[in-house]
Amino acid sequence: MNIDLTDTTSGRINAALVRARRAMGSPAVGMVLTLVIVTDEGSHYDALKAASDASKEHPSRILVVVRRPGRSPRDRAMARLDAEVRVGGETGTGETVLLRLHGELANHAHSVVLPLLLPDAPVVLWWPADPPEYPSKDPLGALAQRRITDAAETEDPVAALRGRAASYAPGDTDLAWTRVTLWRSVLAAALDQKQARVTRAVVEGEEYNPSSELLALWLADRLGVPVERVLSGGPGITAVRLTTQEGDICLERGDGSLATLSVPGQPDRSVALHRRSTAELIAEELRRLDPDETYASAVRFGLDRLVRGQVAQVEAVEAAQAQAQAQAARAPGGEQAPPQIVVHPDKERMARATAARLITAIVDAQAARGRAHVALTGGRNGNALLAALAQAPGRSGVDWSRVDLWWGDERFLPDGDPDRNHTQAREAVLDALPLEPSRVHPMPAGDGPHGDDVDAAAEAYAAELAAAAGESGPGDGGTGGDGAGGAVPAFDVLLLGLGPDTHVASLFPGHPAARETGRTVVGVRRAPKPPPTRISLTLPALRAAREVWLLAAGEDKAGAAADALTAGDPARTPAAGARGHERTLWILDEKAAARLPESVRS
Numbered sequence: 069m070n071i072d073l074t075d076t077t078s079g080r081i082n083a084a085l086v087r088a089r090r091a092m093g094s095p096a097v098g099m100v101l102t103l104v105i106v107t108d109e110g111s112h113y114d115a116l117k118a119a120s121d122a123s124k125e126h127p128s129r130i131l132v133v134v135r136r137p138g139r140s141p142r143d144r145a146m147a148r149l150d151a152e153v154r155v156g157g158e159t160g161t162g163e164t165v166l167l168r169l170h171g172e173l174a175n176h177a178h179s180v181v182l183p184l185l186l187p188d189a190p191v192v193l194w195w196p197a198d199p200p201e202y203p204s205k206d207p208l209g210a211l212a213q214r215r216i217t218d219a220a221e222t223e224d225p226v227a228a229l230r231g232r233a234a235s236y237a238p239g240d241t242d243l244a245w246t247r248v249t250l251w252r253s254v255l256a257a258a259l260d261q262k263q264a265r266v267t268r269a270v271v272e273g274e275e276y277n278p279s280s281e282l283l284a285l286w287l288a289d290r291l292g293v294p295v296e297r298v299l300s301g302g303p304g305i306t307a308v309r310l311t312t313q314e315g316d317i318c319l320e321r322g323d324g325s326l327a328t329l330s331v332p333g334q335p336d337r338s339v340a341l342h343r344r345s346t347a348e349l350i351a352e353e354l355r356r357l358d359p360d361e362t363y364a365s366a367v368r369f370g371l372d373r374l375v376r377g378q379v380a381q382v383e384a385v386e387a388a389q390a391q392a393q394a395q396a397a398r399a400p401g402g403e404q405a406p407p408q409i410v411v412h413p414d415k416e417r418m419a420r421a422t423a424a425r426l427i428t429a430i431v432d433a434q435a436a437r438g439r440a441h442v443a444l445t446g447g448r449n450g451n452a453l454l455a456a457l458a459q460a461p462g463r464s465g466v467d468w469s470r471v472d473l474w475w476g477d478e479r480f481l482p483d484g485d486p487d488r489n490h491t492q493a494r495e496a497v498l499d500a501l502p503l504e505p506s507r508v509h510p511m512p513a514g515d516g517p518h519g520d521d522v523d524a525a526a527e528a529y530a531a532e533l534a535a536a537a538g539e540s541g542p543g544d545g546g547t548g549g550d551g552a553g554g555a556v557p558a559f560d561v562l563l564l565g566l567g568p569d570t571h572v573a574s575l576f577p578g579h580p581a582a583r584e585t586g587r588t589v590v591g592v593r594r595a596p597k598p599p600p601t602r603i604s605l606t607l608p609a610l611r612a613a614r615e616v617w618l619l620a621a622g623e624d625k626a627g628a629a630a631d632a633l634t635a636g637d638p639a640r641t642p643a644a645g646a647r648g649h650e651r652t653l654w655i656l657d658e659k660a661a662a663r664l665p666e667s668v669r670s
Contacts, residue, residue, distance in 0.1 A: 069088045069090060069091060069153075069154070069155050069156050070153065070154050071084045071087075071153040071154060072150075072151075072152050072153075073150065073151040073152070073153065073426070074150050075148050075149070075150065076150065076151050078149075078180055078182075078183040078184055079183065081151050081153060081165060081167075081184060082183065082184065083154065083167070084151075085153055085163060086155045087156035088153060088157060088163070088543070089158075089163075090409075091387070092155055092156045094644055094670065095304060095495055098127050098279055098497075099128055099129055099130050099162055099163070100126055100127055100128065100189065101125045101126065101129075101178040101187070101189050101190045101191065101192055101354065101357075102128065102129045102131065102184075102185045102186045102189055102192070103119055103122075103123070103128045103129070103130050103131070103136075103188070103192050103194065103354070103662065104130075104131045104133060104181055104189075104191065104192070104193045104194070104208065104211075104212065105119055105130065105131070105132045105194050105196065106110060106135075106177070106193065106194070106195050107132065107133070107134060107195075107196050107197070109134055109136065109197075109343055109355065109621075110165070110196075111132075111196055111197060112132055114133055114141060114196075114346070115132070115194070115196040115405065116130070116132055116166070117347075118345070118347040118350055119132075119194070119347075119350060119354060120162075121207070121225055121345075121347035121501075122347050122348075122350040122351040122354060123162040125351045125353040125354070126355075127162045127280060127393070128162050128191075128353065129162060129163050129164075129165070129173070129184075129185075129186050129347075130162060130163070130164040130165070130278065131164075131165050131167060131181055131185075132164070132165070132167060132185055132365065133167050133169065133177050133180075133181065133208070134166070134167065134168045134169065134310055135169050135174035135177065135179040136169065136170050136171075136173060136174060137170075137172075137174040137175070137234075138170065138171050139380065143169055143170070143171055143173065144465065145171060145172065146170060146171035146172065147170065147171045147172045147173040148171060148498075148593075149167065149168070149169060149170070149173055150167075150168040150170070150174065150178060150574040151165055151166065151167050151168070152166040153165050154166070154450070154554050155450060161305070161628065163337070164264070165179060165184060166237045167181075168382045169236075177207070177208055178207035178208050178211060181211065182210060182211065186209070186538075190213045190214070190357050190498065191211050191212040191213055191214075191649040192212055192213065192214040192215075192216065192354060192357070192442075192536075193209055193211070193212035193214070193215050193351070194216040194606070195215075195216070195218070196218060196221060197218065197221040197222070198221075198222070199217040201231060201235060201461060201464060202235045202237075202464065203215040203217060203235065203237070203240055204235070204237035204239065204240060204339040205237075205627060209409070212239065213235075213338060213357050214239050214354075214357045215239055215240050215241070215243065216241055216242070216243065216350070216353055217240070217241075217242045218243040218244065219232065219242050219243075219244045219278035219316075220243065220244050220247075220277070220278055220279070220360060221447045221568070224251060224276070224283075224388075224502070225244070225276050225278040226278065226371065226425075227420065227461055228278065228282060228461065229242075229244070229278050229281055229282070229367060229371060229463055230424040230460070230462055231461025231462055232367050233367045233368045233370075233371075233428075233462065234368060234427060234428075234431070234461065234462025234464075234465035235461075235464075235465060236364055236368060236460065238359035238364070238394060238570055239359055240364075241344070241360050241363055242278070242282075242363070242367075243349050243350075243353075243458035243649060244278035244281075244282055245282050245363045245367070246280045246306070246349045246352055246353055247279040247343075247344065247349065247364070248279050248282055248283045249306070249352065250288070250341055251283055251305060251308065251319070251341065252283070252286060252342075254306060254319055254341065254548045255287075255310070255319060257600065258310075258317050258319070258331055259310070259317070260335075260540070261331060261334075262312070262314070262331050262332065262333075264313060264314050264332075265314035266291050266293055266310045266311065266312055266317075267311050267313070268293050268294050268295070268296070268310075268311045269284075269287045269291065269293060269294075269295045269296070269306065269308065269309075269310050269311065270295070270298055270307070270308070270309040270470050271283050271284040271287065271295060271297055271298070271307075271308050272298045272299075272300040272305070272306045272307040272309075273297075273299070273300055273302065273304060273305040273306055274278050274299070274300065274301070274302035274303065274304060274306075275299045277302070277304060277305070278484070279304060279305055279516065280297065280305050281297065281371060282332065282366055282367065283305060283308065284296075284297045285366040285367065285369045285370075285371070285374070286362070286366040286373050287308075287310075287371065288369060289369045291310075294375055295374055295375065296374070297374045297375065298376040300635075301495045302324075302521065303323075303343065304324060304343055304501070306320065306321055306322060307319065307320040307321070308320075308489050309646065312332070313444045313601035314333070314436065315332030315333075316332070317329075317330065317331050317332070318330040319339070321341050321561050321622070322417065324342070325340075325341070325342045325343070326338055326339070326340065326341045326342075327339045327340075327341040328342065333624075334553070344604055347541040362398055365383075367414070370423075370425075370428060371423055371424070371427045372410065372424065372428075382449070383386055397424070398534060404611055404647035404648065404652065405647060405650055405651050405652045406631060406647075406652060406655050407647070407652045407654050408651065408652065408654065409633075409653050409654045409656065410654070410656070410667065411656050411657070411658060411661045411663070412655070412656070412657050413622035413657065413658055414621075414657050414658065415449070415622065415657045416452075416656060417451065417657075418449075418621055418656070418657045419449070419452040419453050419455070419456035420456045420459075420460070421455055422453050422456070422617070422619065422655050423459075423460040423463075423515050424460055424462060425463065426442070426453070426561060426563075427457070427460055427462045427463060427464075427466055427646050429560060429561050429615065430442065430466050430471060430560070430561070430600060431465060431466060433561075434466075434467060434471075435559075437602040438455050438470065439470045439471070439472060439476065440470065440471050440560045440561075441472045441557045441558065441559045441560050442471060442472070442473055442474070442559065442560060442561050442563070443473075443475060443476050443559045443561070443562040443563060443605070443613065444466075444473060444474070444476070444489070444493055444560075444563055445475075445476050445477075445489070445563040445565045445573070445619070446475075446477075446478075446489030446492055446562050446565065447489075447565035448565070448568075448621070448622075449565050449619040449620065449621050450563060450619065451492050451493075451496055451619075452490070453563070453610060453619065454493055454496035454497040454498075454645055455496045455497065456569060457496075457497050458496060458497040458500055460547050463501070467503075468501045468502045468503050469502060469504045469507070470504075470507075471501070471503065471504075471507060471527070472508075472509065472536065472557070473488055473503070473507065473508045473509060474533070474557075474559065474561060475490065475499070475509070476514075476563070476572075476573040476604070476605050476610070477489070477511070477512040477573035477575075477592075477602055477603060477604040477605065478490065478511035478574075478590070478602065478603045478604075479599050479601075479602055480512075480513075480514045480599065480601040480602055481513065481514050481615075481625045482513055482514050482520050482522060483513035483515055484513075485514075486508075486512075486600070488513070489601065490510035490511070491546065494539075500563070504577045509532060509533075509536075511526055511529050511531075511603045512525035512529060512592070512603065514601075520600050521604060522591030522593065522602075523590075523591040524602055526587075526589045529589045529603060530587065530588050530589040533555070533556040533557065533588060533589065533609070534556070534588075536556075536557045537555035537557045537558075538555070539554055546588065554571065555560070555588070555611050556588050556605070558612055558613065558614050558649070559612070559613035559615075560612065560613075560614050561614070561615050561617060561618065562610060562613035562615065562616050562617070562648065563617050564616065564617065564618045564619065564620050564643075564646055565618075565619050566619065566620040566625055566628055566629060566632065566643055566660075567597075567628065567643075568624050568625060568627070568628050569628065570594070570628045570631055570632045570635075570641045570642060570643045570644070571642050571643070572610070572618065572642050572643045573604045573605055573610065573642075574592045574595060574602040574603070574604035575592075575604055575606070575607065575641075575642040576592075576595060576596050576597075576642065577641060577642060578639065578640060579592070579595070579596070581604055581606065582607070582638065582639050582642045584606040584607070584608075584641045585606070585607075585608055586605055587606055588605060588608060588609040588612075589603060589605055589606065589609065590603070590604060590606055591603055591627045592604050607642070607645045607646070611645070611646070611647055611648070611649075612644050612649075613648045613649070614648055614649055614650045614651070615648045615650055615651040615652075615653065616646050616648035616651070617648055617653045617654075617655055618632075618646060618650050618652075618654050618655065619642060619655050619656075620654070620655075620656050620657075620660040621656065621657040621659065621660050622657070622659050622660060623659045623660075623662070624654075626659060626660050626662045626663040627662040627663060628655060629654070629660050629661065629663070630663040630664050630665065630666060631644075632644045632661075633654065633664060633668050634665065636640075636670065654668045
């Protein structure tokens with residue numbers, strides 16, 4: 069039975085459901101949950117069909133929310149609810165209500181849905197595409213015990229996974245994860261049969277395939293070994309190889325249906341590993357409504373900790389030992405962490421990946437110490453990173469009011485000058501973030517209270533850093549020293565751009581500032597590139613950071629990267645001396661990495 073209701077209310081829809089049930093002779097019993105689907109007019113048919121098929125296993129009340137806000141001001145100002153009630157027939161023992169919310173009502177879908185939920189039954193919300201940035205904080209999402217998204221249906225699936233990691237709350241899941249259930253089951257069974265230690269793993273799959281990424285993240289998280297993500301022609305995931313001392317365990321599927329499992333010492337076996345329909349995926353998700361902790365651990369593991377086959381290489385990606393490595397790198401006696409290298413295929417993906425990495429580092433620092441200190445850099449790559457940060461899906465996962473922003477160097481120009489790093493950072497991202505103004509620490513400008521005295525301006529910034537270091541709690545201090553200007557906070561991340569001559573900050577090869585050891589901030593005169601007057605942190609201040617990240621992209625940086633990673637004299641090659649206590653990370657694109665010696669890259 070179908071009942072069409074125009075310009076209606078939730079109360080009238082409930083009354084229509086009761087009438088339809090009575091007319092069909094089937095009271096509203098036996099339904100186990102309410103499934104709410106938030107979709108658009110063009111996609112609701114496929115989503116509803118998949119949900120209806122899944123409801124044969126899980127009898128449900130299905131509420132399909134289609135928002136139609138309108139295009140003209142007149143349409144947007146109106147508020148009307150149209151509904152179609154379906155009971156019996158293809159809905160089986162369940163029932164379906166198709167809700168079209170017009171005008172202003174489209175912004176208040178939760179007020180329409182709430183009266184239509186089954187009493188004392190769990191609620192599952194499914195966004196077939198375009199979910200909110202924070203599903204659990206969405207007014208509709210807040211009604212649900214289970215929230216289902218699908219990264220595969222987004223424009224940038226890998227970026228969507230970063231967003232899922234930043235916004236995760238218990239009850240969240242994604243169909244990209246559900247698609248790897250069979251793969252995980254077969255691999256787990258194979259490892260149960262073959263009790264051998266896995267030393268590395270490879271996951272092959274299509275580019276931009278989120279299920280391939282999640283499977284690799286799951287393996288890295290559970291096995292604690294480097295996992296290489298290799299691109300293939302598909303369809304979907306095509307192979308997984310686990311390396312053991314006794315040989316490789318291989319699960320290969322070339323046709324999207326039948327896979328071959330190879331285990332050392334055993335005959336090869338064929339395994340049914342078909343690509344499942346959306347209805348099958350939804351039905352699986354409805355079988356368990358408790359938080360999926362395994363999914364949470366995998367999606368939060370960190371995409372940048374995977375090794376990118378033929379595209380990027382990352383030293384020290386062993387997931388289970390990452391924290392232990394960081395602790396070990398904080399060696400006594402002022403020792404610094406050796407460089408690790410990450411290579412991205414191009415500067416655009418490098419900027420996006422580094423923005424996601426920075427968000428994760430800030431969140432981790434706030435969780436560990438309550439606040440985060442970040443030192444920004446300017447230049448081409450620094451500004452590209454900030455622009456990517458402005459678009460990063462997970463940026464709202466950071467409590468920006470607890471972030472202190474500093475600068476590694478600055479051009480000594482008037483405040484607001486377009487060539488100042490602070491000005492460029494404001495335009496790129498800072499003005500769009502809810503920062504606490506007192507926690508943003510730009511270096512003094514050339515028209516500030518110190519006039520054209522760059523040394524006095526540098527001393528003032530050193531005193532500001534020392535004051536911040538003194539406010540830090542136990543274990544949060546930076547460099548030692550006596551008096552104002554003798555200490556800096558331990559930057560959680562200090563970003564540096566790499567110059568073609570190997571300069572970092574405003575420390576140039578052979579310049580006296582590059583040899584400074586007694587001060588944390590210096591005025592730089594007669595710099596070899598314009599403008600000649602600058603303010604810069606010194607190498608001791610840079611080396612007080614927990615993590616130092618050096619950014620380089622483009623052919624013009626290839627020679628500098630190779631020189632800095634093989635040189636030993638920071639006075640002649642300043643980038644060689646820029647290292648963090650816990651981590652020194654070189655983030656390059658392929659062009660900048662082109663001249664690295666093989667011994668360095670591997």
